[in-house]
Amino acid sequence: MARNRDNIDISPVIVLVFVACTTWFIADPQDERIPYASVANVSKEDISTAPIRTRLSDPPMVHLGGYDRDCNDCHRIFKSLDKTPNRAFQHVDIKLNHGRNSRCFNCHAKADRNRLTIYGEMTVSYDQSEQLCAKCHGTTFKDWNRGIHGRTMGSWQPHAAGNTRLKCVECHNPHSPAYLRMKPLPSPHTLRMGEPSIAHATEDSPLTQWILSDTEGAH
Amino acid sequence: MTDSENNGSNQSRRSFLRSGLLASSGMLALATSLKPLLDLEPGDLGNIDSFIQKHYCEMSESDIEKALARIADDVEKRYQLRPDIRDLKPLDGVEFVYALNLSRCIGCRKCVHACVAENNQSRSPEIQYIRVLEMPHGTLDIEKSNHHYNRASVPADSHYYMPVQCHQCKNAPCVKVCPIQATWQQDDGVTVIDYDWCIGCRYCQAACPYWARRFNFTEPGLTKKDVNPNMNYLSNRPRKKGVIEKCHFCLQRTRAGKLPACQEVCPTGARKFGNVLDEHSNVSQILRTKRVFVLKEDVNTLPRFFYYFDERYPRKQASSETSKDGGSA
Numbered sequence: 001m002a003r004n005r006d007n008i009d010i011s012p013v014i015v016l017v018f019v020a021c022t023t024w025f026i027a028d029p030q031d032e033r034i035p036y037a038s039v040a041n042v043s044k045e046d047i048s049t050a051p052i053r054t055r056l057s058d059p060p061m062v063h064l065g066g067y068d069r070d071c072n073d074c075h076r077i078f079k080s081l082d083k084t085p086n087r088a089f090q091h092v093d094i095k096l097n098h099g100r101n102s103r104c105f106n107c108h109a110k111a112d113r114n115r116l117t118i119y120g121e122m123t124v125s126y127d128q129s130e131q132l133c134a135k136c137h138g139t140t141f142k143d144w145n146r147g148i149h150g151r152t153m154g155s156w157q158p159h160a161a162g163n164t165r166l167k168c169v170e171c172h173n174p175h176s177p178a179y180l181r182m183k184p185l186p187s188p189h190t191l192r193m194g195e196p197s198i199a200h201a202t203e204d205s206p207l208t209q210w211i212l213s214d215t216e217g218a219h
Numbered sequence: 220m221t222d223s224e225n226n227g228s229n230q231s232r233r234s235f236l237r238s239g240l241l242a243s244s245g246m247l248a249l250a251t252s253l254k255p256l257l258d259l260e261p262g263d264l265g266n267i268d269s270f271i272q273k274h275y276c277e278m279s280e281s282d283i284e285k286a287l288a289r290i291a292d293d294v295e296k297r298y299q300l301r302p303d304i305r306d307l308k309p310l311d312g313v314e315f316v317y318a319l320n321l322s323r324c325i326g327c328r329k330c331v332h333a334c335v336a337e338n339n340q341s342r343s344p345e346i347q348y349i350r351v352l353e354m355p356h357g358t359l360d361i362e363k364s365n366h367h368y369n370r371a372s373v374p375a376d377s378h379y380y381m382p383v384q385c386h387q388c389k390n391a392p393c394v395k396v397c398p399i400q401a402t403w404q405q406d407d408g409v410t411v412i413d414y415d416w417c418i419g420c421r422y423c424q425a426a427c428p429y430w431a432r433r434f435n436f437t438e439p440g441l442t443k444k445d446v447n448p449n450m451n452y453l454s455n456r457p458r459k460k461g462v463i464e465k466c467h468f469c470l471q472r473t474r475a476g477k478l479p480a481c482q483e484v485c486p487t488g489a490r491k492f493g494n495v496l497d498e499h500s501n502v503s504q505i506l507r508t509k510r511v512f513v514l515k516e517d518v519n520t521l522p523r524f525f526y527y528f529d530e531r532y533p534r535k536q537a538s539s540e541t542s543k544d545g546g547s548a
Contacts, residue, residue: 009237011237011238011240011241014241014244014245015240015241015244018241018244018245018247018248019244019247019248021248021251021252022244022247022248022251025248025251025252025254026251026254028254038343039342039343039345039440040332040335040342040345042332042335042336046329046332047329047332047333047336047484048484049333049483049484052486139530140529143529146501146504146508147491147493147500147501147504148320148491148501148504148505148508148509149488149529150488151485151486151487151488152478152482152488152491152501153478153483154477154478155476155477155478156315156473156476156477156478156492156493156494156500157476157494158493158497158499158500158501160476166488171486171487171488179325179487181325181372181373181374182325182327182372182373182486183327183371183372183373184326184327184328184368184369184370184372184373185327185328185329185331185332186328186332186369187328187366187367187368187369188331188345188347188350188366188367189344189345
């Protein structure tokens with residue numbers, strides 16, 4: 001029996017196994033199995049903290065005919081009609097979409113165009129436009145005063161230096177105040193670290209559910 | 220062996236070659252199996268200082284300074300950039316609280332990416348502390364949410380958005396389960412992690428009901444141009460493979476008086492951050508005057524992260540009024 005066993009030579013098999021191991025380790029096919037997803041494409045502007053609108057100066061200035069002019073420069077010459085707002089020549093870019101508040105002189109002072117009207121003869125400057133907004137949006141104004149509504153930049157300490165509260169018009173267009181929709185930044189990668197796609201989803205996968213809900217859902 | 224000795228010289232030569240081939244191929248296989256060691260760089264095994272370093276709470280001032288210097292050197296070696304690394308302590312009489320206005324959040328994900336830019340997270344594989352859940356109107360069931368939404372514009376009709384991040388719980392399950400106290404709560408209410416002490420067991424990740432913790436399964440993919448040099452020991456210094464990380468209310472900013480990155484970037488002002496011990500702060504006033512709720516109240520984690528609503532007219536009603544007015548005008 002011992003002789004017979006010696007005749008079966010297994011050393012070539014062992015050599016083959018070793019060579020196979022060597023090729024496996026050198027080729028290192030496991031390396032490719034680690035799924036590295038692409039880096040999300042987000043620019044510095046996408047995460048800029050700058051206000052989405054810029055405030056007008058006080059009084060608002062317009063560059064016309066080589067000179068900087070304020071509102072009264074024109075409006076003291078061209079008087080407005082008493083009835084409907086006439087915008088045939090100027091301010092045609094302004095689309096008023098402010099709910100019931102659909103008259104220019106609800107907000108703009110008729111007598112002094114460099115100021116805004118609050119109540120009767122009372123006017124405020126363009127710097128204090130939030131006082132005008134407060135006329136109708138009292139609860140929001142109260143929240144804004146307490147730091148609950150609107151953006152705060154700088155510090156969490158209420159009275160720290162360098163602490164800025166954005167004013168109403170730095171987020172809302174007073175003529176069309178609803179906050180605009182925007183494109184969302186890239187979504188997170190899926191658990192399989194790839195871009196979301198139908199190919200990732202199998203029947204049991206939780207990913208299937210969101211793909212279905214996303215395609216069926218109301219856009 | 221006795222067999223080969225008994226046989227002729229031919230046999231012994233063959234057995235010599237055979238065993239030689241066996242041995243050399245075996246050595247070759249062994250050597251190639253050790254190939255990954257070649258990829259190691261001098262710093263990969265860590266130096267002795269980081270190995271014998273104590274737990275953060277047991278370190279003296281000089282120990283911390285030494286550790287900061289070591290980390291600064293390490294960062295400079297890896298990213299060719301000298302960080303401004305500090306160890307900011309909790310401020311007296313301050314307890315940080317976050318409040319998020321669900322009526323205002325539009326789901327733009329600016330907070331997610333501002334956080335990534337601030338806190339030196341891995342870009343690939345992707346680690347993000349904030350998840351923005353898109354939820355259908357009329358439910359708070361997170362099972363119905365979707366955080367992979369990819370729309371042309373947000374907010375989508377009949378959906379609202381609920382960003383979730385670390386809630387800095389007062390009764391934090393992640394702190395309780397940590398077997399080595401590598402994560403704990405500091406006096407200003409922020410749960411921090413000593414990345415040098417973490418052993419990567421991920422118990423905390425499993426314990427967190429808000430899915431706030433992220434694990435570095437690989438060496439973080441952070442490139443030089445993305446590094447934020449304003450660093451803090453317990454918050455945004457670069458992490459390594461095999462440690463857990465999570466939102467820490469931007470300690471490197473908030474303990475220096477600034478606002479968290481996610482709060483400052485929010486374009487709608489839906490995010491509010493402040494000191495709850497100051498009764499005039501915005502968060503105290505929100506807790507007093509708004510309709511506030513916490514996520515998963517039933518698990519009794521006592522979060523320091525609150526969601527609230529504004530009371531206002533439904534949008535549909537407002538828009539129909541507008542069109543009516545426009546028609547009559």
